[in-house]
Amino acid sequence: MRISRRAAAATAVLVTSALALTACGASGSSGGSDASGEVTGKVEGQVTFQTWNLKANFKDYFEGVIADFEKKYPGAKVKWIDQPAEGYPQKLSADAAGGTLPDVVNVSPDLAYPLAKAGLALDLEKAAGKYRGEYLDGAWKSQQMPGMKGVYAFPWYLNTGPMFYNKDLFKQAGLDPEKPPKTYDQLFENAISMAEKSDRKIAMLASTPSIEDFGRYGVRLMNDQGTEFTFNELKGVELLQHFKDLYEAGALDSQALTAQAESAGRKFQQQSVAMNPGSALDLDKFKKEAPSLYKNVGITDNVNNTGKANMYVQGLMVNAQSKVKPAAVAFAHFVTDKDNQMSFAKKVTIFPSTKGSLDDPYFTKEDGTDATRVRVASAKSLKNAVNYTPVLLSDQMKTVLRNAVAKAVQGKQSPKDALDGAVAECNRLLKTN
Known part of the structure; x- marks a missing residue:
């Protein structure tokens, strides 16, 4: 099950479609709001609940959750709708345009943003702020939207990825295999040392920095209003210069400029790269296909300068125009409460x-299993994790950044010029969406 599902292609359509509905209001809805904006009223009526490609594998789980909710609130009923992964953003666009958006909708932050901007996502900071203390602070804040006050979905399941490293390669380079780098400065120092000791045969990494790396390095990615990208500031240029230095020293694999995640993983498995992100499935693969690597694999957090790991997050948004708001809020909270999230986490590799x-x-x-090794390491890092990827960063913008990074690392442009150009283009795209 994928956690980070980008939907930038549909963002403009969502905004355009949804804006046409912002004046419709919520007339005819049951319940109301008190002076603070909290939704009040009887939990009754039929709630439409839409998920994203979950029915095939988790039908029994969700039917059980729904049955428990209806037992707790006899006056409420839930109609569950599950949409396929393909075309989900377009389905939201059609629902927004037609005024048929379900009462409770499974969204990632990038999908919630245009709906929140158009007034179609209920501000849960006001409507259900009493529940805030039940959620991890970083998870709750991940549902905030750029340039807007409030929180626009209940945090649901989380994920993150640990970093694997090859203890034997660390040892050969004279590095402590029990002390992998925690900060970027440590990473850069260790990477140069490894390249020198191996006569440039072993690289520390096989990938160039993504937007998450800029975030973990401590770069300000956007302004406070969410109207402009800012990752070309001094700290961003500094990070990119470091990666250029790594590439020149042989500490960044030569294929990093074009490598996909799969090829970076193969490099790690072939033991020509010392560090690479992964999952429990990778560990199982190493055990079968590369036993000499498997016995030397260490697990650590991704390096960062902020003390906070990256999280991927899904949420449950409540339709601001729902005619059964009290029931919709109650159900969204019920699905994301501690007991139900814990139950779900034991059925699939996600985290509450x-x-x-x-x-x-x-x-x-x-318990000695690979799955547990990764689960324990990931869960530890999630307690204070944050979502570094801006909700407004589209796949097209990611490509712009990736190309700029490649030019700078190869020396075709200075890091400053490359990032200045990337930010200018991303801001242009931001204004056209």
């Missing part, structure tokens, strides 16, 4: 966004 859940022995104690 609720406070205290990650302290459960399921996430803290290893």
